[in-house]
Amino acid sequence: MSSAPQLDIDHVARLARLALTPEEKAKFAQQLGDVLHHIEQLAKVDVSHVEPTAHASPVYNVWVDDVAQPGLPVELALKNAPAQRQNMIVVPKVVE
Amino acid sequence: MNYEAVIGLEVHVQIKTKSKMFTRVAAGYGHEENTLTDPVVLALPGALPVMNKAALDAVIKAGLLLGCEIAPVCKWDRKNYFYPDSPKNYQISQYDQPICLGGAVEIELPGPARNVMGEHKKIPLTRIHLEEDVGKLNHGASDSLVDYNRAGTPLMEIVSEPAMHTAEEAYAYLTSLRATMIYGGISDCDMEKGQLRCDANISIRPAGETRLGVKVELKNLNSISFVRDGIAHEIKRQLAVVERGGTLVQETRDYDGQTGTSQSLRSKEMAHDYRYFPDPDLMPVKVDAAWKEKLRAECPELPFAKQERFFKDYQLPYTLTSVLVWDRALADYFEETAKLSGKPQSAGNWIVNDLLRELGAAKLALSNSKVHAAHIAALVQLVDAGTILGTAAKEIFVEMFVSGGMPGVIADRRGLKAAPTDAGELEQWCRDAIAGNAKAVAEFKAGKDSAINALKGPVMKAAKGKANPKLVDETLRRLLAAT
Amino acid sequence: MSSELFHRPITELAAALESKKLSAVELTQAVVARTKAVDGRVKAFNSFDEAAALAQAAASDARRAAGQARGALDGIPIGLKDVIAVAGQPLTASSKMLAHFVSPYDATVTQKLKQAGAVLWGRLNLDEFAMGSSTENSANGPTSNPWDLTRVPGGSSGGSAAALAAGEAMATLGSDTGGSIRQPAALCGVVGLKPTYGLVSRYGLIAFASSLDQIGPFARTVEDAAIVLGAIAGHDERDSTSFQTDIPDYRAELGSRRGPWRLGVPKEYFGEGLDPEIGAAVEQTIAFYRGQGCEIKEVSLPHTRYCLDTYYVIATAEASSNLARYDGIRYGHRSKNATDAVDLYFQSRAEGFGPEVKRRIILGTYVLSSGYYDAYYLRAQKVRTLIRQDFLNAFREVDALITPTSPMPAFKIGEKADPLALYLCDIYTIGVNLAGLPGISVPCGFTRSGLPIGAQIIGQPFQEAQMLAIARTYEQAHDWHNRQPQLR
Ligand SMILES: [Mg+2]
């Protein structure tokens, strides 16, 4: 993080499964470059003896007992599906 | 050059719970498509995960059974990747703080003969972590259909060290691991239902080399025998490539157990970058001593320990123990029969030879058998007392298996009990036998005890098979001694 | 009741309902009529369901007639930000991605409001997926500030703030990840409360940044805010991050807590970038408390300058993962231009998300990606620890902190085109989210041009009752909250 960060926008957009237009790529690269430049200053903070905070008030062992409860009826579960057949969600053929 | 194969297994085991890992809709197999969903399973906007306590108990128990160290604190991470069977497009899993570390699976390799125990080894484990299963894709001709019933089922990932060297070891590893999980009540491990799934990492290296070779990940090893065949096939394939002077490439291959071939999955996907980070929706887990001890107290004796005890307490031969101990219910059944009959060896023989044969032929599970421990114990005692003869006992067993009747009742009804014989008559038959078998008598007198059996045949024949063998034996010995 | 029923606080309306001078149906009809009359200009609503609201109002009247009224919220129309699930109603997050999504389930806060008898009224506009500070990043177009229709209402809960200020609901719920309740409350001249992280269940709230998001109320008065908070707070088994804590009667506590308090003024919140009129109004607010006998103490929160960067790393990282589920497979926008299963993700997400959402997904994906995690995400989590520690240190000396809510009053729609400039709107509110604290914005004046100003009071974890009492003391001595916008 010491030098100017290199954001490979094509690579990151692929990871994020976002198709970007050339215009979006150029614009985002510039805007995010500015933001990352700003974020650079985090490198100045001495965090060598600091634990990370994942939760502001951490609690342990938050669970419930294993008791099955009714879920969604299949009609409701699939109600918002863009495409369905035989009570299943249709997607283009997935090649493994 | 001599090559050595190095194998590590990644085994996914579904935990047997009533509800899913992070939500309380029912978990199960064989239900109508998409009937086991809720907002959390479908990753609807706004849905949040909540841990299932029973799944945590199960994985800790698995860790204790395998001698793992249970981490005092573990947490949840998100493994980010897109796939249509993954509703959130991340899987909740454990990355750098898994719940179980280390441990080992004890295995037994095939012995030099069927009735001789093979070498035992401990295959070290790297870790066990808890995660959630994905949904199921059904591939059609032009599209794919997704069923999310399986999505969110609690799943353990058990990762071995790369410490196995043959397909036989991998086979033994899975057999032992599977039995352990079933013993612990953690999973039914039915591979046909996907409750146990195995991926293998296989590489070869020149003998003596300590660094690992180029690793091939073998997927879709859908039965325990496919695991053995697939790994054997892959080792052969790698050796062939090297012997041809070719180079191995790191890849994932799909093994087809039907054809016994494998094929590279040259994924068009870019290299994975799972972007693991702690799941902010879940709190960490702290496992204290009291929790561990409570679960430890519930841990059953495992097959190999049971086998040792069966050797020691019952003086059973390897051929019986090696069958009895791998099925917890069968082992319990045996112990009950042994206790009721007081004759562990005979009880073991009846169970392993007769009961299992009939169950197999009838395609029945032990739990559905009409023959209970008390039936076999009664039969053992009747035979031992000489009330029933061996051949009659076999017949009685078969009927008992079908009807569930007690052996004494069946024997009475069918007149299969050894007849009470007139002592004078029996003595006369014995005298006749001694008189007519000079050679056997001479051998017996010369110290060959088993020669007496040659005299029993004629006596039984004269008695039309209904003489009490114990009485026959006693009478013959008395008369021989007096001769 | 006066003709301007829709500008009255809940406390008054509840009394009128109780004494049967007013029916819930009449009140709801008034709110519906007001919405129809003004929302063409304010554009606070994404949608509303008049029939459903009137049916709930009629049910409320029936309960009351049967002597089974459920308290102060029974029959009161309350609007929800369009990221909070209501069974059978649209849930769009102001995104094309969810334009046609109808929620099959209720959020926990929705269930709680229903139990309290509230009339759920409308789906309120926001910055798409709550990403923004102006409500301009909405697939439905921007919401206007009722005090000046050419200006933004703030954001991301701009629809919730504007609807309340314009009399289109009696209270509203928003969500606050980096200031998204408090900042629009300040810009629209209403009370906005962000609870302690874990006080209110997030179940059914469309996640932006899970470790920062909290649902909270917008209300005309501090007492109204206390009433709504009391209805929605409390442990929820369905949200693992919701806290097990006793929920006091916040409204009753207002009467029993009188101070004086020790109030801290963090010096880092009064520097460069603060609009002088806002600075002056907040100084006067502080002077008021001093006059009330409160001890005023300057405190330092030394890591304040790192809040914005820490926030943008953590919030975008979490968002990049939270928004992965919007893939057009099980629900949501599905592209018709995809060539195969993999391309379906790329095209559906490209078509379904707006530019600010894409920008943040890219940034969040980047900071988590291989080789960058330690430098960005892990480091930000550590700086977060220091930021929280700053606040906890300050709370050893003081009961609460007073700061400006926003560095600037409402700005013109379209004025801030640069994302970084817009990110700076949140500099005074973000620290509260990173530290998981409660914060409330109360009206504390107007600029010369007539734009509202808000002061922020930051409380200690789970000390909402005290924070509300402090805010109430100020409100009772001022009448900023009684002013109404002219919708020009
Ligand atoms: Mg793995």
Ligand SMILES: [Zn+2]
């Ligand atoms: Zn796994």
